[in-house]
Every structure is written in C-alpha cells, then in structure tokens.
Amino acid sequence: MVSLLPRAPYLACLGNPTARASTSSLRLPAMSSSAPAPAATAAAEPEASRPRKMPVLLFDVMDTVVRDPFYDHIPSFFQMSMKELLESKHPTSWSEFEMGLINEVLRLVPILDQ
Numbered sequence: 001m002v003s004l005l006p007r008a009p010y011l012a013c014l015g016n017p018t019a020r021a022s023t024s025s026l027r028l029p030a031m032s033s034s035a036p037a038p039a040a041t042a043a044a045e046p047e048a049s050r051p052r053k054m055p056v057l058l059f060d061v062m063d064t065v066v067r068d069p070f071y072d073h074i075p076s077f078f079q080m081s082m083k084e085l086l087e088s089k090h091p092t093s094w095s096e097f098e099m100g101l102i103n104e105v106l107r108l109v110p111i112l113d114q
Contacts, residue, residue, distance in 0.1 A: 062068055075082045096102045 071082060075085045078085060080088070093102065093106075097104075097106075
C-alpha cells in the first residue's frame with residue numbers, strides 16, 4: 001500500500017550523524033511549486049528530495065454560492081438598463097486600468113467625456 005502522506009519530520013533526526021547524510025529519502029517533500037531547481041542540481045538530487053507537484057482544484061462559486069450584485073445594482077445606480085450601460089461604457093478603459101496602463105484619474109476621463 002502506498003501512503004500519500006509525507007513522512008514525519010522527526011524521522012530525519014533519528015540515527016547516527018554519518019548515516020543521516022545518506023538518508024535523503026527521509027526528508028519531507030517541499031510543498032512549494034515555484035521556480036524549478038537548476039538542471040545540474042536537479043540531476044544530482046535523488047527523486048525524493050525534489051519538490052512535489054500537488055494537484056489544484058478550483059471552484060467557480062460566482063452566481064451559485066456567492067451572488068454577484070453587479071447586474072442588479074450598477075445599472076439601477078445609473079438609472080439605465082444593462083444594455084444601455086454596456087453601450088455607453090468605454091470599450092477599453094477598464095482593461096487598461098486593470099493592466100496598470102492608466103491610473104484612476106485617466107480611467108474616469110472616458111466616462112466624463114461622454
């Protein structure tokens with residue numbers, strides 16, 4: 001039977017100090033999946049000491065568990081229908097603002113020009 005749980009960290013401390021250096025399989029797998037190790041280092045390290053890639057499960061809960069008030073409150077705030085609101089908004093100012101190409105003041109300029 002294969003265990004999916006990492007080994008206990010205290011196991012790496014057991015035994016004599018000279019044998020501890022050769023028991024690299026007792027080390028816990030690194031849980032970060034950031035930058036990979038350099039090729040020379042990765043080839044020299046045993047398989048057990050490399051970072052373990054953990055699966056990621058994402059849930060889209062918007063409009064199922066969490067209610068999105070945008071479609072109800074924003075058009076009513078401007079006293080417009082959703083269709084009128086989408087027709088009157090600037091086509092690229094929001095994406096430019098989100099990418100950091102324009103700041104808050106420049107974000108409002110296309111709105112104020114109309």
